[in-house]
Amino acid sequence: MTETAGRNRMWGGRFAAAPDAIMAEINASIDFDKALYRQDIAGSKAHVAMLADRGIIAAEDALEIARGLDAVLAEIEAGDFAFSRALEDIHMNVEARLAELIGPTAGRLHTARSRNDQVATDFRLWVRDALDTLDAGMKDVQTALVEKAAEHARTVMPGFTHLQTAQPVTFGHHLLAYVEMLSRDRGRVADARKRLNECPLGSAALAGTSFPIDRHATAAALGFDRPTANSLDAVSDRDFALESLAAASIASVHLSRLAEEIVIWCSAPFSFVRLSDRFTTGSSIMPQKRNPDAAELVRAKVGRILGSFTTLTVVMKGLPLAYSKDMQEDKEPTFDALTNLSLALAATAGMVRDLEPDPRAMRKAAGASYATATDLADWLVRVLGLPFREAHHVTGSIVAAAAEKGVSLDRLPLSDMQAIEPRIGEEVRAVLTVDASVKSRTSYGGTAPANVRRQAAAWTRRLKAEGKPRGRGRRAP
Numbered sequence: 001m002t003e004t005a006g007r008n009r010m011w012g013g014r015f016a017a018a019p020d021a022i023m024a025e026i027n028a029s030i031d032f033d034k035a036l037y038r039q040d041i042a043g044s045k046a047h048v049a050m051l052a053d054r055g056i057i058a059a060e061d062a063l064e065i066a067r068g069l070d071a072v073l074a075e076i077e078a079g080d081f082a083f084s085r086a087l088e089d090i091h092m093n094v095e096a097r098l099a100e101l102i103g104p105t106a107g108r109l110h111t112a113r114s115r116n117d118q119v120a121t122d123f124r125l126w127v128r129d130a131l132d133t134l135d136a137g138m139k140d141v142q143t144a145l146v147e148k149a150a151e152h153a154r155t156v157m158p159g160f161t162h163l164q165t166a167q168p169v170t171f172g173h174h175l176l177a178y179v180e181m182l183s184r185d186r187g188r189v190a191d192a193r194k195r196l197n198e199c200p201l202g203s204a205a206l207a208g209t210s211f212p213i214d215r216h217a218t219a220a221a222l223g224f225d226r227p228t229a230n231s232l233d234a235v236s237d238r239d240f241a242l243e244s245l246a247a248a249s250i251a252s253v254h255l256s257r258l259a260e261e262i263v264i265w266c267s268a269p270f271s272f273v274r275l276s277d278r279f280t281t282g283s284s285i286m287p288q289k290r291n292p293d294a295a296e297l298v299r300a301k302v303g304r305i306l307g308s309f310t311t312l313t314v315v316m317k318g319l320p321l322a323y324s325k326d327m328q329e330d331k332e333p334t335f336d337a338l339t340n341l342s343l344a345l346a347a348t349a350g351m352v353r354d355l356e357p358d359p360r361a362m363r364k365a366a367g368a369s370y371a372t373a374t375d376l377a378d379w380l381v382r383v384l385g386l387p388f389r390e391a392h393h394v395t396g397s398i399v400a401a402a403a404e405k406g407v408s409l410d411r412l413p414l415s416d417m418q419a420i421e422p423r424i425g426e427e428v429r430a431v432l433t434v435d436a437s438v439k440s441r442t443s444y445g446g447t448a449p450a451n452v453r454r455q456a457a458a459w460t461r462r463l464k465a466e467g468k469p470r471g472r473g474r475r476a477p
Helices: 003-007 021-027 030-053 059-078 090-110 115-151 171-196 215-221 231-236 239-266 293-316 325-354 359-366 373-384 388-405 414-420 426-431 434-440 449-465
Strands: 156-161 164-170
Touching: 030 059, 030 090, 030 115, 030 215, 030 325, 059 090, 090 115, 115 171, 115 231, 115 239, 115 325, 115 449, 156 171, 156 359, 156 434, 164 171, 164 359, 164 434, 171 239, 171 449, 239 293, 239 325, 293 325, 373 388, 373 426, 373 434, 388 414, 414 426, 426 434
Parallel strands: none
Antiparallel strands: 156 164
């Protein structure tokens, strides 16, 4: 046996020659799956404790292995561990170092398990931790939005459809829309976490094991709700990663929409908000520039996150049961997507807290383009009893008259309005200001400042009252 095959004692016994250099290159995963080291060691400690409890290995061997695993963990966290590509992956790197530390006893650790159920367990633990991090990040963005919304419950801005001025709304109401989106995102994350919280450990390569193991014990030790019910599915399932990436993709779209609005609001033609130097950059050639680069980068993250979901979907789409090496390609896109979404959430929370609205610019824009025309139509229906379609037509004619004179609706002479609808009286002007418009939208979910204050207060109470979500397993040791 060659030197490389000899070093790889974990599986080298069947082979008489070392892998080709290209095979070794394409096969190694340690460069990225070393990120699983905490989860791998936690899973091994739970497994070896169970083996001792069941009398499958001696208690003193289990204690020696556990102490050795703690030593390996300490080395990795101290930056003193030498990862070897010749040993392919995190599992074999840890086990090889364990053997160097405690000798042949380390070989008992792999009793009644396979790298297939080991990596499935490690990966679930990592994704579970990542989802908890994402949930916390989403909650932080919600908190930042709610705080800003409460502060600006009365700040008037234009509401848009088709990116055209539609009706006045409040800035607080606008921000609370994203709080609702993030609430749904958190629900998807919670659903994904609940479904993934089953433990594959003990499924072995694909068929289970003949050793009298206790899979419920290892599942409980690692904070899972239960062991997986089918060994074939357990080692080949990556639904938990796909579902997490799908939830991440939708969340990233929501962040991208907010980021796009921040970019627009910061632009000179709008000048609705200002970001400080903490979340902007300058130009190498134009000294006057203040670029909202943090928002632009958050906006861009959706591409790589959605791409990661597509990548893993394509990897999985043609795989027969059970495990195939293709599934080694599951980790890099998942690591990348969930890590980048966490970064985007942190950047978004920071920008929301940092941005300062310009109420005067917002109010001026809110009153432009005859944004209170719908209020006029509603008044014609409510006060004069016109059918809405007729009121819509009358209002359109009044808007045309105001446009011809170059004045806003509230400054159009009453005589011009009465030339179109004689029954209109001076009292109509009370509904034609932007403040009156937003104040009147009192229907549930509407933009009225009183509504916004109530919704912001309700969200504040809800977010503060949240403890650790129910039904979640504790973090792996």
